[in-house]
Structure formats: C-alpha cells, structure tokens
Amino acid sequence: MTDRPTPDRIAVRGLTAHAHHGVYGFERENGQTFSVDAVLELDTAPAAAGDDLTRTVNYAELAQRLHAVLAGDPVDLLETLCQRLADVCLADPLVQAAEITVHKPQADLGVPFDDVTVTIRRERA
Template identity: 85%
Template sequence: MGEHTPDRIAVRGLTAHAHHGVHAVEREQGQTFRVDAVLELDTAPAAAGDELARTVDYAELAQRLHGVLTGDPVDLLETLAQRLADVCLADPLVDAVDITVHKPQADLGVPFDDVTVSIRREKRA
C-alpha cells in the first residue's frame, strides 16, 4: 500500500516590492520579490462540512505572507523563506509547507530569468 498523498493548497506568485538583500543598494531601492507557498493538510473535514473554519483561509494566509515579505529586511533569501514557512506552520491545520522565494531582479552580472530559494518544512510532532 502506497502512502496517502497529502492534500495541498497553493498560493503562487504573491508579489511585493521589498528591501531584502546584502548590498546597500538593495536595501535602499528595493526590488520585486515573489513567493510560492504550497501547504500540506487534510482538507477532508472541510469538504465534508463545506466549512471554511476547517481548512486554511488562503486569503488570510496571503495577507500574512505579504506582511512578512514587506516586513523587516533580511540579508538572505534563506532567512526570508524560513520566516514565511514559520507563518504557514503556525496554522494548526498545516502539516508541512514548501516555500519558494523568487528574486527575479537580482544583479548577477549576467543575463538570467530568475533566482529562487526553495525550502520544505514539516511540523515537528
């Protein structure tokens, strides 16, 4: 018997102008950042009762993620990703989360499409 594939709720492409980065010009001018959050949880209770209270309100979650994205600047995308994951895992219904942070306007000195940092975090039992 294979393991049950977890249900997922995804918010992709959440976008904000923010000031994360190591370099002074990044802190001063800021740039566009995007976030993808994929939550793992059991949606069956919500589906059975058709009740929002028994699942994740993704509109509310998006507001909280946006608040982190536009909040206190950090040097590293890794730090930002962890803060975003922590917000998701704070919801008691979320078992695990995959976060990807995009920094498409980073200055690499060469042409590129995107820079991303992706992390997966699971709730500790």
C-alpha cells in the first residue's frame, strides 16, 4: 500500500441559483432554489510558494462557471447536474479530483424533510 499525502482542497459551498431542474412539469415550470458545494483537490504548494494566483484555482472564476451550469439548461436528474458541475471543475488542469454536492431543499417528497442531496466524486483519468 502506498502512502499518499492528503491532497489540498479548495471549497466553494452554498452557491445558489433559481433553476428548473426536475422530472415533474411543475418543477420545470416554476423552478426552485438549488445550491451546490464543490470541493476541489489539487496541489496548492506551487501557488503558495510564489504567492501566484496563476498556479492555483481562481475560485471567483470557478464560482461563475458553476453558477452558469446550476442556473442553466434544465436536467431531469440531480445526478446529471452533479456530473456537469464536476466536468466544469475537472476542466482546470490543476484539479486532480472534485466532489460535488447538489442540494434540492424544496423537492416535493410528500413528507417533511430538510434537504435532498446527491454527492459525487470524480477524479482526473
């Protein structure tokens, strides 16, 4: 077994948007608030050594790209939305892996609840 150091992480949590994701007509018509948490794994040492933003992920730019997907074209499944968001993160060559959680707190489950989430983790191939 190889000892691998724990990767550094950059997280953007609670990014919200009103969107129209879901399988039901009323979800597509009315929309609801969704939020996303994105946790990126990467080596931040080169950026820290040179105090150099170009050697890490600019989380302001990342947040804009994630928001565009979150608020963008509707999908039926949160799983699909998670994958699209993970693809945005992994498009940055510095990102080794991404964990994405999408929250749908206003889902219609027919019973009281706090939140519905789907979480995926994807690694660079």
